[in-house]
Amino acid sequence: MxxxxxxxxxxxxxxxxxxxxxxxxxxxxxKSGTTLWSENCQRCHNTPPSSAFTNTQWEVINTHMRQRAILTEDEYKKITEFMQAGE
Missing domain, CATH: 1.20.5 (Single alpha-helices involved in coiled-coils or other helix-helix interfaces)
Incomplete structure (x- = not known):
């Protein structure tokens, strides 16, 4: 039982x-990476230029913030691509 x-x-x-x-x-x-950035990241951060960090650095930064902001894998990927593309 x-x-x-x-x-x-x-x-x-x-x-x-x-x-x-x-x-x-x-x-x-x-949702686009831009929208997800504004909904999840921009509440606490100003948008740095994409040139402020390399693509590898963006991945490390976003991996750390994924845990802190409780982002899904899809949100993480779209935000990382947005920051790496410099949209």
Whole structure:
């Protein structure tokens, strides 16, 4: 009985996680790196010129900020591409 309850709880958590992730991904798909930057980064930071850092440095910076801002993989990728492109 106890084992079945644990399995049911784990299955429920996995299902909830999948639903939440799919909702978040849907919201991100139609947004550009520029939009995601302004929604997630520009609240706290001024936009530095893209030439301020190399592409590698942008990846390191955005990896760090991805954790702090709790960004999804898609958000991270689009923001990094935006900063590397210098749009």
């Amino acid at each position: 106890k084992r079945n309850t644990i399995i049911l709880c784990i299955a429920t958590l996995i299902g909830i996680t999948a639903v939440v992730e799919s909702c978040v991904s849907t919201k991100v798909i139609g």
